[in-house]
Amino acid sequence: MRPANIYFDATRIHRYDFAPMSVVPPKFIAVRRFTDFAHSIQGELDYRLCERLLKLVSDCRGGISVDLEFNRDGQGRVLVTGAVAASVVTICQRCLEPVTVRLDSKVSLCMVATVAQANQLPDFFEPLVVDDEQVNIIDLVEDELLLELPSVAMHDSCEPPVMQGNIDGLASIRQENPFAVLRKLRV
Numbered sequence: 744m745r746p747a748n749i750y751f752d753a754t755r756i757h758r759y760d761f762a763p764m765s766v767v768p769p770k771f772i773a774v775r776r777f778t779d780f781a782h783s784i785q786g787e788l789d790y791r792l793c794e795r796l797l798k799l800v801s802d803c804r805g806g807i808s809v810d811l812e813f814n815r816d817g818q819g820r821v822l823v824t825g826a827v828a829a830s831v832v833t834i835c836q837r838c839l840e841p842v843t844v845r846l847d848s849k850v851s852l853c854m855v856a857t858v859a860q861a862n863q864l865p866d867f868f869e870p871l872v873v874d875d876e877q878v879n880i881i882d883l884v885e886d887e888l889l890l891e892l893p894s895v896a897m898h899d900s901c902e903p904p905v906m907q908g909n910i911d912g913l914a915s916i917r918q919e920n921p922f923a924v925l926r927k928l929r930v
Contacts, residue, residue, distance in 0.1 A: 769880065770879055770880070770881065771877045771878065771879055771880070772877070772878055772880050773876055773877060774813060774821055774823070774854055774871075774873065774876060774877075774878050775821055775854075775876050777813040778813045778814055778815055778821045778822075781812075781813070781814055782813050783810070783811060783812045783813065783825075784809055784810075784811045784813075784880065785809065785810050785811075786809060787805075787806035787807065787808060787809070788806055788807040788808075788809050788881070788884060789806060789807075790803035790805075790806060790807050790829065792881050792885075793807065793881065793884070793885040793888065795885055795889065796831070796885050796888055796889060796892075799833070799889070799892060800831040800832060800833045800892075801831075801832045801833055801834065801841060802831070802832040802841075803829060803830065803831050803832070804829075804830035804831070804832065804843060805829075805830060806829075807827065807828070807829040807884060807888065808826070808827065808828040808829065809825075809827055809884055810825045810826050810827075811823055811824070811825040811827075811850060811880075812824050812825050816853075820853050820854070821853065821854035822851075822852065822853055822854075822868075823850060823851075823852040823853075823854070823871060823883070824850055824851050824852070825849075825850045826847065826848065826849055826850060827846075827847075827848045827850060827884050827887045827888060828845070828846060828847045828848070829845075829846050829888055830843055830844070830845050830846070831843070831844050831846060831888075831892075832844075833892075833896045834896065835896060835897050835898050835901060836895045836896060836897055837897045837898065837901050837902075837903055838898065838901040838902060838903060838904060839904055840898075840901070842896050842897065842898050844892070844893060844896050846888050846891040846892065847891065848887040848888060848890065848891045850887055851867060851868055851869060852868065852869050852870070852871040852883075853868040853869070853870060853871060854871045854873050854876075854878075855870050855871065855872055855873070856872070856873065856874070857872070858870075858872065871883075
């Protein structure tokens with residue numbers, strides 16, 4: 744059997760489709776079936792499908808590049824390998840201005856049914872624990888990107904924001920002691 748490919752941009756579907764267009768990938772795929780036929784998934788995924796990612800970033804630049812292959816290793820384990828990449832805009836934690844961050848994830852997953860099997864995997868595989876052999880491909884891609892998000896996003900070189908105004912006036916503002924009420928109480 745020859746390997747089959749799924750292209751998100753639909754450039755190879757019909758001879759009448761001349762312009763690339765966004766196609767929503769299948770929500771769930773049967774990983775073992777994909778592996779048996781040596782399928783691969785390649786193309787651009789619309790970032791609006793990744794709701795959890797959108798909650799953590801300001802914007803995404805372009806689409807999410809997906810290149811995943813489904814195959815077996817010498818021991819018959821089901822593998823998902825490839826790469827996922829995207830550019831996102833988030834807030835620089837130093838200057839508080841937008842910063843574009845490139846997220847590049849190398850995917851090397853091995854499908855397992857239990858946590859015990861996951862603990863026996865070699866270190867170069869991440870476990871993909873699957874109960875019913877169905878995998879939500881959008882969640883898989885989104886998880887890989889979420890793992891690549893930096894905990895503190897910053898520009899390579901920027902200055903912290905400068906506070907403008909009368910700094911001497913700040914010293915004259917007297918804050919009330921929250922424990923002053925306790926002085927009035929008698930035991």
